Structures are given as C-alpha cells and as structure tokens.
Amino acid sequence: MILLVNPLPSSLAPFPERLSLSLGSLASFLPAGMAEIFYDNGDQGLFLSKAESFEFIGFTGMTYQARRALALASAVKKRFPEKRTVFGGVHASLNPGILLENPELDFVISGEGEEPLLSLLSGNPDHPGIYRIREGKVSGKPAGPHPDITKFPIINRKLIPDQGIFYDQAFSERAAIVMFSRGCVGTCTFCASPAMFGRNPRYRTPEQAVEELKYLSSELGISNFAIEDDNFLSDGEFASFFIHQMQKSGLGIRFRINCRLENLSFGILLHLKKIGLCKITLGIEQIDPLILRHLGKSLDQKKLAEALSWCDKLGILAALLLIAGAPGETRESLRLVSEWVSGLNPSGGYDFQILQPHPGHRIAEICRKTGKILTTDTDDFFSDNITFLPAGFDDPAEFRNLVREVSGKPVKIAGVQEKPFLEQLREKGAETLVINPADYSSSDFNLVTTHWQGSERCSSGLSIIKCRDYGGIEYNFQIKDAASISGFFLHGRFASHPMGFPKGERYSSEIKVILNGVEVSRQVFKSIHTTGEYLRISIYRPGALKEGLNTLRLEVPKDSRLKNGLSIFCKPLNRFFEPYEMPLILEILR
Numbered sequence: 001m002i003l004l005v006n007p008l009p010s011s012l013a014p015f016p017e018r019l020s021l022s023l024g025s026l027a028s029f030l031p032a033g034m035a036e037i038f039y040d041n042g043d044q045g046l047f048l049s050k051a052e053s054f055e056f057i058g059f060t061g062m063t064y065q066a067r068r069a070l071a072l073a074s075a076v077k078k079r080f081p082e083k084r085t086v087f088g089g090v091h092a093s094l095n096p097g098i099l100l101e102n103p104e105l106d107f108v109i110s111g112e113g114e115e116p117l118l119s120l121l122s123g124n125p126d127h128p129g130i131y132r133i134r135e136g137k138v139s140g141k142p143a144g145p146h147p148d149i150t151k152f153p154i155i156n157r158k159l160i161p162d163q164g165i166f167y168d169q170a171f172s173e174r175a176a177i178v179m180f181s182r183g184c185v186g187t188c189t190f191c192a193s194p195a196m197f198g199r200n201p202r203y204r205t206p207e208q209a210v211e212e213l214k215y216l217s218s219e220l221g222i223s224n225f226a227i228e229d230d231n232f233l234s235d236g237e238f239a240s241f242f243i244h245q246m247q248k249s250g251l252g253i254r255f256r257i258n259c260r261l262e263n264l265s266f267g268i269l270l271h272l273k274k275i276g277l278c279k280i281t282l283g284i285e286q287i288d289p290l291i292l293r294h295l296g297k298s299l300d301q302k303k304l305a306e307a308l309s310w311c312d313k314l315g316i317l318a319a320l321l322l323i324a325g326a327p328g329e330t331r332e333s334l335r336l337v338s339e340w341v342s343g344l345n346p347s348g349g350y351d352f353q354i355l356q357p358h359p360g361h362r363i364a365e366i367c368r369k370t371g372k373i374l375t376t377d378t379d380d381f382f383s384d385n386i387t388f389l390p391a392g393f394d395d396p397a398e399f400r401n402l403v404r405e406v407s408g409k410p411v412k413i414a415g416v417q418e419k420p421f422l423e424q425l426r427e428k429g430a431e432t433l434v435i436n437p438a439d440y441s442s443s444d445f446n447l448v449t450t451h452w453q454g455s456e457r458c459s460s461g462l463s464i465i466k467c468r469d470y471g472g473i474e475y476n477f478q479i480k481d482a483a484s485i486s487g488f489f490l491h492g493r494f495a496s497h498p499m500g501f502p503k504g505e506r507y508s509s510e511i512k513v514i515l516n517g518v519e520v521s522r523q524v525f526k527s528i529h530t531t532g533e534y535l536r537i538s539i540y541r542p543g544a545l546k547e548g549l550n551t552l553r554l555e556v557p558k559d560s561r562l563k564n565g566l567s568i569f570c571k572p573l574n575r576f577f578e579p580y581e582m583p584l585i586l587e588i589l590r
Contacts, residue, residue: 001033001034001035001036001053001054001055001056002030002034002035002036002054002055002056002057002058002086002117002121003035003036003038003050003051003054003056003057003058004023004026004027004035004036004037004038004058004060005037005038005040005047005057005058005059005060005069005072006020006023006037006038006039006040006060006061006065007040007059007060007061007065007068007069007072008040008041008042008065008068009062009064009065009068009382010064010065010067010068010378010379010380010382011379011575012379012380012382012385012575012576013064013379013382013385013574013576014382014383014384014410014461014530014574014576014577015382015574020060020160021155021160021164021177021179021228022060022089022113023037023060023159023160024037024155024156024157024159024160024164025114025152025155026058026113026114026117027156027159028152028153028154028155028156028159029114029118029152029153030114030117030118030121034121035159036054036159037159037160037161038050039161040068040072044072044075047072047075048075048076048079048080051076051079051080051083052079052080054083055083055084056083056084056085056086056120056121057072057073057076057083057084057085057086058085058086058087058088058117059072059073059085059086059087059088059089060087060088060089060092061087061089061090061091061092062089062090062091062381062382063090063091063356063358063359063378063381063382064378064379064380064381064382065091066091066099066378067377067378067379069087070102070104070105073085073087073102073104073105074104076104077103077104084106084107085104085105085106085107086105086106086107086108086109086117086120087099087105087107087108087109088108088109088110088113088117089113089196090192090195090196091358091359091360091378092108092109092110093110093111093143093192093195093196094192094195094358094359094360094361095359095360096108096110096131096138096140097131097138098359098360100131100132100133100138106132107120107125107130107131107132108130108131108132108140109129109130109131110129110131110140110142110143110195111129111142111143111146111195111196111197112129112143112146112147112182112196112197113129114147114152115127115129115144115147116128116129116130116143126141127144128141128142128143128144129141129142129143129144146182146183146197146198146200146202147202148202149181149182149202149203149204150203150204150205150208152204154208154211154212154215157176157216157219157220163176163220164176164177165220165222168224168226168256169499169501169529170226170256170278170279170317170348171224171254171256171278172499173224174222174224175222175224175225175226176216176220176222176224176225176226177225177226177228178209178212178213178216178225178226178227178228179227179228179229180203180204180208180209180212180227180229180232180238180242181201181202181203181204181229181230181231181232181234181235181238182196182197182198182201182202183197183198183199183200183201183202183230184197184199184201184230184231184234185199185200185201185231185234186199186230186231186260186296186297187199187296187297188283188285188295188296188297189294189295189296189362189363189366190295190296190323190326190355190356190361190363191230192358192361193230195361197230201230201231201234201235203235203238206238206241206242206244206245207245209242209245210242210245210246210249210251213225213246213251213253214249214251217251217253223252223253223254224253224254224255225253225254225255225256226255226256227255227256227257227258228258229257229258230258231258231259231260231263232257232258232259233257233259233260233263233264233268234259234260234263236263236268239268239272243271243272243275246275246276247274247275251275251276252276253276254276254277254278255276255277255278256277256278256279256280256281256317257272257277257279257280257281258280258281258282258283259280259281259282260282260283261282261284261299261300261303261304261307262300262303264280264303264307264310266310269310269311269314269316270314272316273314273315273316277316278316278317279316279317279318279319279348280311280316280317280318280319280348281319281320281321281348282304282307282318282319282320282321283297283321284299284304284320284321284322284341285297285299285321285322285323285326286299286322286323286326286333286337287299287301287336287337287340288328288329288333288336288337290328291326291327291328291329291333293328294326294327294328294366294370295323295326295327304344305344308344308346308347311347311348312347316347317347317348317502318346318347318348319346319348319349319350319351319502320341320344320346320348320349320350320351321350321351321353322337322341322350322351322352322353323352323353323354323355324352324353324354324355324403324406324407325354325355325386325388325390325399325403326355326390327355327363327366327367327369327370327371327388327390328370328390329390330390330392331392331402334402334403334406335406337406338405338406342504342505345504345505345506346504347502347504348502349501349502349503349504349507349527350503350504351407351503352403352406352407352408352409353383354383354384354385354386354387354403354407354409354411355367355388356381356382356383356385356387356388357373357381357387357388358381359376359378359381367388370390370391371388371389371390371391371393372388372389372391373387373388374386374387374388374389374396374413374414374415375387375414375415377414377415380414380415384409384410384411384412384576385411385412385413385414386399386400386403386411386412386413386414387414396413396416397413397416400412400413408503408526408528408533409530409531410461410530410531410576410577410580412576412579417579418579419579420578420579420580420581420582421491421534421579421580421581421582421585422434422581422582422583422585425491425585425587430587430588431587431588431590432585432586432587432588433477433479433585433586433588434583434584434585434586435475435477435552435583435584435585435586436570436583436584437465437475437492437568437569437570437583437584438450438463438465438570439475440465440473440474440475441474441475441476441551442473442474443467443471443472443473443474444471444472445467445468445469445470445471445472445473445556445565445566446468446469446470446471447467447468447469448465448466448467448468448473449465449466449468450464450465450466451463451464451466461529461530461531461569461572461573461577462493462530462531462532462569462570462571462572462573462577462580462581462582463569463570463571463572463573464532464567464568464569464570465567465568465570466497466565466566466567467497467556467565467566467567468497468565469556469563469564469565470556470557470558470560470563470565471555471556471558472512472514472553472554472555472556473553473554473555473566473568474551474552474553475551475552475553475584476549476550476551477549477550477552477586478548478549478550479545479546479547479548479550480547481547481590482545482546482547483547484590485545485588485589485590486540486542486589486590487538487539487540487541487544487589488539488544488545488586488587488588488589489536489537489538489539489585489586489587489589490513490521490535490536490537490539490552490584490585490586491534491535491536491537491582491584491585491586491587492534492535492537492568492569492582492583492584492585493531493532493533493534493535493568493569493570493580493582494511494523494525494532494533494535494566494567494568494569495525495526495527495528495529495532495533495566495567495569496508496509496525496526496527496562496564496565496566496567497509497527497564497565497566497567498527498564498565501527501528501529502527503526503527503528504527505562506562507526507527507564508524508525508526508527508562508564509524509525509556509560509562509563509564509565509566510522510523510524510556510557510560510561510562510563511523511524511525511554511555511556511566512553512554512555512556512557513537513539513552513553513554514552514553514554514555515539515541515544515545515550515551515552515553516544516545516546516550516551517551518541518544520539520541520544521537521538521539523535523537524562525566525567527564530577531569531577531580532567532568532569534582552584554566554568568584569582570582570583
C-alpha cells in the first residue's frame with residue numbers, strides 16, 4: 001500500500017495549498033484499497049502517524065513543493081527506515097537524477113505515473129520511467145509510450161479533499177475541475193506539460209467525457225466545470241463529437257476551457273456556446289517578436305481581434321494570459337504589451353504571469369543565456385515571484401516596480417523581504433492616523449461583504465471589504481489640533497468590485513472621496529484582485545479636517561458611467577502578502 005502525499009507549497013508562496021487531480025487519478029487507477037491520499041497541512045506528527053501503516057510513501061509536486069516533500073521524506077526515513085519513498089510529478093519529471101542525490105528518496109518517477117507506480121508496487125522497479133540509485137549511480141529508463149487514457153477510470157472524487165470542487169471566479173459559484181486530455185501540440189519553451197504528457201494530445205472518448213460530466217452533475221450537484229485540458233480544441237474531431245454527445249444528453253451545465261487561437265472558429269464557438277461554454281482562456285504571452293521566439297510562440301493579431309469579436313457577439317467571456325519578465329524583455333516591451341492588451345479590453349479580462357525558469361526546464365537554459373537567474377532555492381519558483389532578471393536590467397527593484405505597474409499584481413523578488421507600508425511611514429517620522437476598513441460606521445451599498453479572516457472565496461492575498469454596484473461606505477474618526485493641519489494624504493489599497501475581478505476599463509468604478517459632507521477628490525478604482533491597487537490621494541483643502549469627530553465617505557455614484565462597486569484591502573492572509581498590509585491611513589501634514 002502507498003500513501004500519496006500532496007505537500008504544502010513553499011511557505012513564501014501566495015497560495016495555501018495546491019489542488020491536485022493527479023493524485024486522484026493515481027489512486028483511482030491502482031487496485032481498490034492500495035492507495036490513500038494525504039493533503040499535508042503542516043502537522044508533521046499527523047503525517048508520521050498516518051505514514052506508519054503504509055509500505056510506500058509517495059510525493060507529488062511542483063518546484064515550489066519540492067523542499068517540503070523532501071523534508072517529509074526525511075522525517076519518514078528517520079522514524080521508519082524501512083519505508084520506501086517515491087517522488088513523482090512535474091518537478092520529478094524535470095529533475096529525476098538530481099532528486100536522487102537526496103538519500104531520503106528511494107525512487108523517482110518521471111512522466112505519467114499510473115503505470116510505473118502500479119509496476120513498482122507490484123514488485124517491478126525496472127519499469128520505464130522509474131529511476132533509483134544502483135551501485136552508486138542513477139539507474140533507470142526514460143518513460144515509455146504515453147498510456148491510453150481511455151482505459152483509465154473516472155477519478156474517484158471521494159479520495160480527493162473537497163472532491164475537487166472549489167469556488168471559481170469565472171462562474172461566481174462552486175465548480176469541479178475535470179480533464180479529458182493529456183498533452184499539447186504547442187512548442188512553448190516555458191511550459192512543463194511536454195515533460196509530463198508529451199506533445200501528442202490523447203483524449204478520452206467524447207462519450208466518456210460526457211458521462212463523467214453527467215455523473216459529477218448528478219452525484220455532486222455541480223453544474224459548473226473548469227475543463228483544465230491544455231488545449232481542449234486541439235483535436236477537432238473530438239470537439240465535434242463532444243458537442244454532439246452533449247446535445248444528445250440534454251445536460252444543462254456551464255463550462256470554461258483553455259484553447260489555442262489557431263483552433264478557434266465562429267462555428268465551433270457557436271456550437272460550444274449552445275451546450276454551455278461561458279469562457280475561454282487564450283495564452284497570448286507577448287506581442288514582441290523576439291520575446292515570442294524565445295517563448296516558442298507566435299501571434300496573429302488579426303485573428304485574435306476576430307476571435308475576441310466572435311466571443312463578444314456570442315456572449316462568451318474571453319480571457320488572455322500574458323507573460324512578464326521573459327527572455328528579451330525590455331522596459332519598452334513591457335509598456336507596449338500593457339497598453340496593447342488594455343486597448344483590446346477583452347471581455348474576460350487578462351492576467352500577467354511572471355516567467356519562472358524552473359530547474360531542469362528548457363526555459364532555464366534560455367534564461368541563463370539572456371539574463372540572470374536570481375536564485376537556486378526551489379521555494380522561490382512560484383507565480384508572482386521574480387526569479388529571473390532579463391538582460392538590460394541591473395536593478396532588480398526597478399524591474400519589480402515596472403512589472404508591478406504593468407501587471408497590477410503583488411510581485412516580489414526572490415530573497416528580498418519588504419516592510420509593510422505603515423511601518424515605512426512611521427520610520428520616516430510621519431504622523432499617521434489608522435482606520436480599520438472593517439470598522440465602517442454605515443453603508444448604503446446594495447451589498448457589503450466582509451472577508452476579514454479569509455474564506456473559501458478569499459483564502460489568499462489581503463482580507464477585503466467588498467461593496468456591490470453603487471452606494472457609499474463611511475468611517476468616523478477623531479482629529480486633534482485640526483487648526484494646525486495644512487493637508488493630508490489618504491493611503492489605501494483599493495479596487496472596484498466586478499464579479500470575478502476581470503481586468504479592463506469597463507470593470508472600473510468612479511469614486512467620490514467625501515470628507516465631512518464635502519467632495520474633496522475623484523478617483524477611478526481599477527479591477528485588481530488579491531491586493532487591489534495602492535493609491536495615495538492628496539487632500540490640500542483648508543479646513544477639510546475639523547476638530548473632534550470627522551466622517552470619511554467613499555462613494556460610487558448611482559449616476560456614474562462606471563459603477564462596479566468598491567473593494568478595500570487590508571490584512572495579509574498568508575506570509576507572502578505581509579509587505580502589502582495596509583489599513584486606511586491618514587498621513588497628517590502640519
């Protein structure tokens with residue numbers, strides 16, 4: 001028997017855990033009762049008590065889970081030397097030999113793990129894809145032909161925490177993750193999928209795909225599905241038969257897909273819309289030709305504009321994914337792609353990911369030739385953490401600030417810890433008055449939601465006060481020696497509050513800043529998830545602050561052209577976001 005472990009991500013990462021369908025697939029493929037899944041929660045004692053009754057302990061993981069996996073494997077070996085440890089998944093597939101330098105690991109599985117793991121547990125450690133140390137050297141054969149996934153069973157959701165269901169911003173409801181294919185024809189240099197699944201996509205049958213959706217809809221009461229295939233439309237024949245089977249089934253669901261631009265047509269989008277498609281996500285990455293070549297990509301901007309117009313016409317959200325900090329990146333390329341995608345204003349918004357030169361990956365070699373990799377610590381290689389500095393940038397802080405400006409994300413630099421803003425202000429000797437955003441005195445918004453300690457819908461980033469549509473929220477505070485005040489700055493982290501936080505000008509909100517009944521400033525709050533946008537609002541109006549009780553009102557006017565609500569961010573929900581902690585701060589000038 002084997003205990004399959006999903007280790008916690010790096011303690012530096014902005015997310016508390018990583019949902020893994022892969023362990024569910026492994027456990028469902030193995031004979032009944034042979035495997036159990038354990039989600040690491042940081043309690044090593046609990047893990048060891050669970051591991052005691054298993055012969056094999058298996059770990060999966062991305063790069064940012066590797067250190068924790070090795071720490072757990074070491075703890076197992078110290079307590080139970082006879083246990084056999086196995087490491088699989090993306091990081092293992094990229095670095096099988098390097099991982100085996102760690103004496104706490106007995107085996108590493110590269111590539112898809114179902115068949116090699118079954119072979120190993122059945123007493124055959126020589127199956128292709130299994131590596132181990134023999135006579136002091138790494139021994140093993142590369143993974144064999146990719147398996148026929150039509151022979152794999154439906155994943156037993158009872159084996160997965162929360163049954164693989166999560167709150168999905170695309171639907172503003174709970175959704176289930178599903179996958180109907182493995183592999184992608186793309187030649188992207190930054191993607192780890194080929195190391196796991198190869199470049200020849202393999203699909204389950206359309207009948208199997210629809211049956212799984214029907215089963216999950218019936219058994220779990222779920223009608224929203226995130227289809228996480230690398231490129232759902234890679235095989236046109238599969239897509240056509242899937243549409244046909246869905247039409248026959250009469251299944252009323254909503255779903256979103258990932259796809260590539262070259263596979264889109266108005267006809268396929270129209271048919272998919274009729275069976276429930278509500279959103280597509282396209283990996284565009286960049287517009288600069290040199291950077292696109294480094295990334296193994298190309299872009300037909302005319303086709304993209306056409307595809308976005310199709311989606312607008314059909315009422316399908318279209319989201320674009322871009323990469324910041326790629327080889328060849330310059331100050332100009334970052335600004336140009338930001339202006340370009342903002343001008344496109346895609347209906348599903350857009351998101352910048354920070355390029356990660358994962359150890360063992362092809363992109364790491366390209367990065368070494370075109371800039372500087374800033375760290376070798378596996379804990380650092382996660383989204384929103386800068387680990388690569390392109391040539392032409394000498395100051396990592398300058399690059400970080402530029403990426404923050406372009407992406408609107410809480411980007412950090414590997415190995416650099418920043419202080420919270422309030423602490424920085426006080427070190428400079430500034431006079432400050434702090435207002436807790438949760439302590440509002442009144443509000444006439446349609447709906448005010450407080451995610452203050454985190455929740456299913458707010459488990460990372462900063463805690464948040466969310467105000468829907470239009471209205472105002474008010475705060476009372478006391479001022480002393482008002483006559484000597486010449487002005488003040490209002491500091492805070494703000495955003496609008498559209499459903500799902502899509503990006504684009506249409507999702508912003510116009511805001512009035514009203515002090516003691518007098519409008520003192522007008523702002524536009526953008527749609528920025530997780531941390532909002534830091535704003536410093538300058539007020540130099542004589543007598544704006546009065547002695548004693550004052551009232552600050554932030555208002556989205558009912559007659560505004562942009563009235564997508566208001567968000568105020570404050571407390572960090574995990575370690576990554578500590579530098580972004582920011583209550584409402586009045587910096588008093590005398």
